[in-house]
Amino acid sequence: MAEPFAPSKLEAILSCSPLVASALMRHGAVRALPPRTRLAAQGDVLGMLWLIVEGRLALEAVSSNGRVSRLGVHGPGDWIGNYARPALCVADVVALERVTLVAFPSGRLPEIVSGEPQVGAALAGAFARQLEATLARLDARSTLTSKGRIFAELLRRAGDAGDISPPPVVSELALAAQTTRETASRAMGELERRGIILRRGERLSIVSPRLLAEMVV
Amino acid sequence: MAEPFAPSKLEAILSCSPLVASALMRHGAVRALPPRTRLAAQGDVLGMLWLIVEGRLALEAVSSNGRVSRLGVHGPGDWIGNYARPALCVADVVALERVTLVAFPSGRLPEIVSGEPQVGAALAGAFARQLEATLARLDARSTLTSKGRIFAELLRRAGDAGDISPPPVVSELALAAQTTRETASRAMGELERRGIILRRGERLSIVSPRLLAEMVV
C-alpha cells in the first residue's frame, strides 16, 4: 500500500510488456486517493484519463429525482475518463476504497500511442473488455425486471462457488442492480422463502442456482 | 455500392495509415449484406469481430416478455463482435440497410496487433469512442424517464440546426429511446400542444430548445 508504485506492477495488471509499462509510467502521474474521494462530478468537463492500479472506482449518476444509479464499478487494469479529448462527464467518479491510479491528460495517450504503438495494443485489449462489460450492463438494464437484476447480480457474485461471504449488504446490492433497498429486500425474501438461497450468519449460499437462473427475467 | 471495396476507403473511415488499412484488408474478409440480414442472434456464441464499412447495424435485445430494445446503432468505422475470444452474444445483430463489412475471427486481431502495433493504435481510438457512446446510452437509460429519453433523442437528432428533416418516424424514435410508440406519440403531442416543437410536412422544428432541454428529466 504505502510503498512506492513500481512499473513492474503495471506489467502484471495490464499483462503488457515492460516496454509498455515503462512508457506509461514515464508519461503519467501516479496518484493515491483515500476512500470516498470524488475524482470528477457529473457535468464536469473532464480532461483526464485514469488507469486504475489498486482499489475500485464507481461511476454514479444521479437522476433529477435525486436517486443515484451505479453505471459501473471499475478495478485494477480498467481505464476511466476521456481518451482522446476532454468531454462532459456523464457521472460522478468516486473511490469505493483506497485507490492508486496513473493519470494522463486526455489526448496524451493517443500521442504516446503514435510514438509507441505497443501501448496502443495494450489499450485496445483493455477497452474491448470494458466495452463488452458495459454492453452487458446496458443489456441487463434494458431487458430485465428489477427483481431479475437482483437475481442476476446474486448469481454473478456467487460465481461457481455458489455462495457469497460476507453476505451482500442489501442496500448496496440494490444500488448495483439499479433498484431500491425495499425491492431488493423483497426479492431476497422471496428467494429465502422458496428455499433457493440460505442466509447463515457470515455466508449466503445459493441452494439452487438452476432455479435462480430461471428467475432471471 | 457495387464496386469492389478498396483499402483506401478504410483509411478514410478509420483515419488510419495506409499501412494499417492494408494490414486489416489482408487479414479480414470483406462481406456485403442485404438489409434486414441478421448477423448473429442473442445467445449465440459469437466468434467474430466485424468492422463496419458501409451502412448501419443495430444491436437489439429481446426481453422475456417479447419486447425488443435497441442497445445501439453502429455505422461506418464502428466495430461489432468479440475482439479477443468468442463469447455469448447479448443481442441480435441486424443490418438496418445494405451493409459492407470486414470480418475477422475473434482473437485474430490481437494477433495482428502484436505483429503490427499500428493497428492497435487505430483500434484503441475506435474502441474508446464506442465505449463512451455506450456509457452515455447506459446513463440515459438509468437516469431519464421515458419521455425524457424521447426529448433527449429529439435534441440529439436536431443538433445545432434546431430542426429535423425528414421528420422522425414516431415508432422508430420510440425504439431508439427504449419505449413504446404510444408513449413517444404522447410525448410529442405534449410538445406540440405546448408549442415547443412544430411539425410542418417534411420538417420538424424545435421552437424552443431551451424549454425542451429543461424537460429532459
Next chain:
DNA sequence: CGCGTCTTTGAGAGGATTCAACGTGTGTGG
C-alpha cells in the same frame, strides 16, 4: 378501393417506487 403501416387517444393493468412504521444492531457521548 382495399390493404397495410403509422399515428393518435382513451382506458385499464402491472410493476416498481415511494411513504411509513417498526425492529435490530452498532457506535457515540453524556
Next chain:
DNA sequence: CCACACACGTTGAATCCTCTCAAAGACGCG
C-alpha cells in the same frame, strides 16, 4: 452504563409511471 442517533433490513399500503390493449383516423400504394 445508559440514552441516543444512525444505518440497515423488513413489511405493508399507497402512488405513479409506463406498458398493454383497444379503437379509430390518416396516409400512401398497388
